[in-house]
Amino acid sequence: MLSQLANASALELAQRPLRAVTSNPARRIGITGAPGAGKSTLLGHLALLRRAKGRLGVLAVDPSSPKTGGAILGDRVRMDELDGASELYIRSLGSRNTSDGLADNLPEMLDAMDDFGFAEVMLETVGVGQVEYAARAQVDTLVLVLLPDSGDTVQAMKAGIMEMADIFVVNKADLSGAQKMAADIQRIAALNHHDPGSWVPPVLLAAASQPASILALSEAIDRHQAWLGTSNRQEILHEQRARYRLRRLLEMRIAQVIAQHDAAFFAAPLAEQLLLTLEMLGRVSVRP
Ligand SMILES: Nc1nc2c(ncn2[C@@H]2O[C@H](COP(=O)(O)OP(=O)(O)O)[C@@H](O)[C@H]2O)c(=O)[nH]1
Numbered sequence: 162m163l164s165q166l167a168n169a170s171a172l173e174l175a176q177r178p179l180r181a182v183t184s185n186p187a188r189r190i191g192i193t194g195a196p197g198a199g200k201s202t203l204l205g206h207l208a209l210l211r212r213a214k215g216r217l218g219v220l221a222v223d224p225s226s227p228k229t230g231g232a233i234l235g236d237r238v239r240m241d242e243l244d245g246a247s248e249l250y251i252r253s254l255g256s257r258n259t260s261d262g263l264a265d266n267l268p269e270m271l272d273a274m275d276d277f278g279f280a281e282v283m284l285e286t287v288g289v290g291q292v293e294y295a296a297r298a299q300v301d302t303l304v305l306v307l308l309p310d311s312g313d314t315v316q317a318m319k320a321g322i323m324e325m326a327d328i329f330v331v332n333k334a335d336l337s338g339a340q341k342m343a344a345d346i347q348r349i350a351a352l353n354h355h356d357p358g359s360w361v362p363p364v365l366l367a368a369a370s371q372p373a374s375i376l377a378l379s380e381a382i383d384r385h386q387a388w389l390g391t392s393n394r395q396e397i398l399h400e401q402r403a404r405y406r407l408r409r410l411l412e413m414r415i416a417q418v419i420a421q422h423d424a425a426f427f428a429a430p431l432a433e434q435l436l437l438t439l440e441m442l443g444r445v446s447v448r449p
């Protein structure tokens with residue numbers, strides 16, 4: 162069923178009914194960052210830790226990742242190591258053709274995972290520009306993975322991602338420069354969050370070779386999830402999700418309308434095409 166969803170066309174999905182928030186939604190954890198930041202590796206280690214908390218889904222939205230092959234979760238944790246657990250569902254989604262770089266049917270897949278009783282879904286997205294805005298509303302907890310000594314931070318600040326992250330990870334902390342980088346981010350993060358009761362994003366160091374660092378990240382995720390339960394943030398996120406979904410339904414409908422016109426319509430003289438379009442939109446009646 163989930164595989165069917167992943168392969169369904171936008172039109173098929175548009176016919177799925179809109180629905181209210183489920184009573185028992187899965188926890189949604191997003192892991193984002195530049196290509197090569199170590200997201201998949203981190204996610205693999207987190208999955209091994211967190212699958213004990215109930216049925217776990219892992220989705221990777223990566224236009225560059227092959228649909229099959231063993232390295233979806235990085236080369237440190239092989240797929241077969243994770244696959245033994247039937248309570249674990251792993252899927253790589255291409256980003257296909259949505260303008261924001263998310264997989265066409267991601268929101269619906271996530272909804273379906275709620276229905277299927279997943280306790281948690283972890284979502285990997287490649288952190289570039291617009292994807293973040295779309296991904297942000299799809300998850301409850303967003304983890305931004307940065308590398309020591311790279312242009313990542315500058316890029317992330319420009320794109321406004323720093324304000325969106327709930328947890329910062331300076332990854333590959335076995336490389337030099339990680340401590341300084343973490344201190345820099347700590348300063349920036351503290352500037353953005355000064356309301357009492359607001360969540361101050363922790364800045365963590367992590368390395369695949371240091372299990373304690375992965376455990377600390379997992380615990381930070383739990384703390385953020387617990388905090389969500391005490392704030393109105395979850396409600397706001399659910400509303401953003403619903404708005405995003407409606408907007409995409411409209412986009413799909415518009416694409417469908419365009420696809421229904423034959424080549425002759427688009428080849429018609431401009432003035433004629435304009436009249437036909439206005440007529441179609443029903444704004445004006447141009448013909449007697
Ligand atoms: N030195 C070091 N390399 C790492 C670490 N984690 C991952 N890598 C390597 O970084 C590369 C990219 O990792 P991957 O998880 O595929 O990154 P992604 O593109 O963000 O998903 C791989 O060659 C990993 O082996 C780490 O903690 N330290």
Ligand SMILES: [Mg+2]
Nearest residue numbers: 200201223233
């Ligand atoms: Mg990856």
